[in-house]
Amino acid sequence: MKKFEYAQPKSIDEVFQYLEDPDSVIKSGGIDLLDLMKEDLIAPKRLVNIRSINQLSFVRENEDGTISIGPNVTLSELADNEIITKYFPALREAARLIATPQIRNAATIGGNLCQRSRCWYFRSIDFDCSRKGGSHCYALFGENKYHAVLGAKSGCAIVQPSGTAVALMSLNAVLVISNGKNEKQLDLNEFYVEPAQDITKETILENNELIVEIIIPKEMRNYKNRYIKLKEKQSYDWPLADVAVALKMNGIKCEEANVILGSAAPIPWKSKEAEFELKGNRITKELARKAGEASMEEAFPLAENKYKIRLFKIVVYRAICEAIGINPYT
Ligand SMILES: Cc1cc2nc3c(=O)[nH]c(=O)nc-3n(C[C@H](O)[C@H](O)[C@H](O)COP(=O)(O)OP(=O)(O)OC[C@H]3O[C@@H](n4cnc5c(N)ncnc54)[C@H](O)[C@@H]3O)c2cc1C
Ligand code: SF4
Structure with missing residues (x-):
């Protein structure tokens, strides 16, 4: 792993100040991010730790009946939450079944939605596949036991690994995304990028953008x-x-x-x-x-x-x- 700087902002405003530098990367629970760094697949100059920002950690019923979830809510907290258990057993179950108790205690829903593909060629520095700027996909004609059966005709057969994304999409969830100056709301089904659109990206997020809230519409209850x-x-x-x-x-x-x-x-x-x-x-x-x-x-x-x-x-x-x-x- 290459050396990196570790920033500990105390507020969301401070997070956005760090993110003005394109060499900064958001770290939440760090489960996926540190894996990628240890494998030398990415080498950010600075990690911006958002995990200790409490303003990003909430589950609440809003006055208009919508339910809001902060991106820093851990998978354990989500699985144990009373509101989620009452109305959205699909989301509770998705969070509960991810990884191990130790990982669920550290991993957050924001990070879970943004984790990168588990394709073993992608995760190995020895394979310079199309998603990493190379010339072809090793999985299409290689070891593809865990790869896609739908939507893979366009040159990359990854499967999106997030369990919470599957549940939240069934609940018509909306993401609130901010870059500190502007905030936008986006249906979760517009968040992920198909390989035909851009093979190097898995989500539409730009480097300076943060998911600040996840909203489940009232009628989904x-x-x-x-x-x-x-x-x-x-x-x-x-x-x-x-x-x-x-x-x-x-x-x-x-x-x-x-x-x-x-x-x-x-x-x-x-x-x-x-x-x-x-x-x-x-x-x-x-x-x-x-x-x-x-x-x-x-x-x-x-x-x-x-x-x-x-x-x-x-x-x-x-x-x-x-x-x-x-x-x-x-
Ligand atoms: C053994 C094992 C088994 C696993 N099994 C499963 C499984 O079955 N299903 C499943 O879904 N996952 C599984 N995972 C993956 C794990 O759940 C994810 O790695 C974890 O949820 C990522 O969350 P994090 O908070 O640690 O994210 P981080 O590693 O901190 O971040 C991941 C990415 O999200 C970005 N990010 C984080 N928060 C935000 C935010 N608020 N806004 C914008 N970007 C953000 C980071 O910049 C980074 O790019 C498994 C992991 C392990 C190690
Ligand atoms: S499936 Fe995608 S990530 Fe995996 S080898 Fe092919 S191009 Fe690379």
Whole structure:
């Protein structure tokens, strides 16, 4: 690891002063950032530690009924929070199932949303792949067991690894992003960048921008929501397939449906095909199965990851059933 300066700002204003220098990088829990530095994949001149800024750590119910989450809330705090547990079991479950208790105590939701791909070629300094400015993707014709089955035709087959992103996207979450001078609100489904748009970036964030708040709209409290994650190693692991669904129900009729697939594509993947099957229909096990099948209609597996297609069909089916209280196993 190269030497670096460690800045400890005391306020958000001070954070933005540091971020005016393009050599400064935000550090929150530091779990992903320090991994990248230890692997010599990045060598920032200065880390700006935002972890001790309490103004960025809150979960609150606003007067207009929206729920706000500060980016510094740790994954443990999120999983234990009463408001999140009451209204958004999908988000609670996504946070609860990430990594180990020690990591969840340090890792924050802001950092979790911004973590970089786990592609092993990307994480190794020995492979100068397209995402690092090289000429080709090693995964497309190499070791691709954990790579994308959707949206990977454009030269990079990473999967976006954030579990909380999958749950938050199903809840129509909005990010508040600031550079100290201007603040903007952005739907989370516009935050991630597909390789065809820019293969070197995974999110739209600029170096001087900070996520200052995550907002879940009021009406999402009335959606039945569920998150399920399948992993290879049961103790702790990144997902092989994870799915979040949020359904607006009127009796057993589904009025609105969000079905988001994680570890399927370079971005958290909104399955329009599965949503189409559900919207406007009475949900039965047969329909949930049909939605599972539909979620993989456009899949384009690589040599070693065809198994994911079957996993996603099953997880989508289970998540829909469990969201509305149907036992998927009977
Ligand atoms: C063994 C292991 C298993 C794991 N399993 C999973 C898993 O199953 N699912 C999963 O989702 N994750 C998993 N992770 C990843 C882990 O959850 C993330 O690395 C962690 O959440 C990152 O959060 P952090 O606060 O440490 O971020 P940091 O490492 O501090 O930062 C990560 C990135 O986010 C940026 N950043 C941080 N906060 C902000 C902000 N407020 N605004 C703008 N940019 C910001 C930083 O600049 C940096 O680029 C695992 C990690 C390990 C080590
Ligand atoms: S999948 Fe993306 S990150 Fe991995 S080797 Fe290919 S271009 Fe690089």
